[in-house]
Amino acid sequence: MTQPKTLLDKLWASHEVLKRDDGVSLLWVDRHLVHEGSHHAFAKIAARGLGVAAPHLTFAIVDHYAPTRERSRIKDPQIAHMIETLRANAKRHDLKLFDLHDPNQGIVHVVGPEQGLTLPGLLINCGDSHTSTHGAFGALAFGIGATEVAHVLATQTIWQQKPKAMRITVDGSLGAGVTAKDIALTWIARLGTGGAQGHAVEYAGSTIRALSMEARMTLCNLSIEGGARFGMVAPDEITKSYIKGRPYAPKGSNWEKATTAWDALVSDNGATFDIDVHIDASEIAPTVTWGTSPEQAMPVTATLPDLTEQDHQTREALEYMGLKAGQSLAGTPIDQVFIGSCTNGRIEDLRAAASVLKGRRAKVPGLVSPGSQLIKAQAEREGLDKVFIQSGLEWAASGCSMCVGMNGDLVQSGKRCASSTNRNFKGRQGRGARTHLMSPAMVAAAAVTGEIYDVRKLLSEGEI
């Protein structure tokens, strides 16, 4: 009998061109996604006189520097230059470009799945740490640096040491108002931001099976915040029904062949994992970060770490965030909100936020930037844009926007932002900015109350 294999084993073996004596594998890359930040890599291959090995497997997307307002005239010449450079590289190497005015433009980790470029069984690379998102389809997807991007461009392969296998099993039903974002922040708070370092995380269990593709993407996206370059979920009927009919998805007899092959993409019974973690879904509450690392997260009902257990790390984080040890997290006044990003900028996220905002006024200003222009159009067909605008929030175009602030959408120094994004690092949303990560519904609850607020209380009032 053959040794039971993990999903990671199967995906790895099917992409391994060769393995060097020192244990490092050369892997074939099925999809390579590039963005404005990839220019160093293009410069590197140009300097060596190399071309792009597989232009038909390389897709360029404007997202990191995409203006979310006034797109027809980019005011900042440096931003315009970054976008122009991507256009020039895409043209030179004959790459499909999702440009600023393309109705399919959006954040790379939203557009890939939306277009059907992301499929089960593929190896997907992008020069962005949140590439783990695509693992939600049962793909081997991981973020890489600029030198590695150049290598993939030149060879359509990548050198990589096989990670260890880790499984996070979540069973049971999530409570009302509890989302994939809360599952992720809960395990990261429990295991630490380096807890899954060196591992590929496979998410399993009844809770994960019940999640939509959007929610699975949120979960896999945040794997990197727990130290895992890879997050993955075995494909199932939910995966197939999401993919079917998308522009780049297989069609006709290819669809039949593909889906049959995808059915084999599961961890075998008895496969062993280096780390096995179990979480009971009923224990997960709406979760909010209080500090400057995603591991500094707690249920919205909890109080900030006590002075007696305070260490240097905690003290420093509380100081930066302008919070006091021992005080309750809920009730902390906020200055603004942001809804968007590759973590939580999908249609389901916008619907969840809009359901809280409907018929209410936001007490603080805020920005809503959909994950793609297609999501923006869909939201507008559903009337969600009107809900956001009538509540007092700004409705903008798609891009990485205020998650990383490269396009100029920044939180000012000292301001506190309730944000549906992925990183609460010092200065992430702007120098001196204070970020509290939470689900889109929790961001909406913060908007209408002007403070960090348990969205379940609004639910129990029966007003949603």
Add this chain to the structure above:
Amino acid sequence: MKDKQMTKTINGIAAPLPLANVDTDVIMPKRFLITITREGLGDGTFADLRFDTAGGQRQEFVLNKAPWTQASILVVGDNFGCGSSREHAVWGLRQLGIDACIGTSFAGIFYDNARKNGLALPVVSPATRDALLQFANDARAGEILIDLEKRTISAGKLSEPFEMDDATQTSLIRGRDDTLDSLDYAGAIRDFEARLNNEMRIRVFK
């Protein structure tokens, strides 16, 4: 380049940077990413720790104090280099004159980026790291010596082993170039591509 001189040891003054989870946004703030060239990234490295908002030096930050202004080694907290994949963080550290960061654990993408730019990341036990932090804290302690070949760190009376995978060790000592290596395997790559199973790895269907 393959014929470059081999780097077997790294020595220099070490600066203590004990905070855990130092992310690449802190190592290289985003405002320094919007350049088409790699020049000048040394100024951006730890910019918000080194300089105040007016651009003045923060005297309390270790790299602004003698003798650590001359540091070429950092002794760092757990999970150093987490967050964004920006290789600028590594380029910036190199341009600031940093040859090695010694710590207990490093984020995966940062670790790979470091290897490709000759930044050594020796992994030590928490006890060794703490001892090295103590050593680095002493302004008169002198230099630390990292022997890449023997995988040992010497600091005063201390001599401790460190971990480093074989591939990384070889890359650092020989300055291995992955792209050149892979071009040598072009035949194997093309063979693999030809054998691609369409059902498993659907190409692009329009």
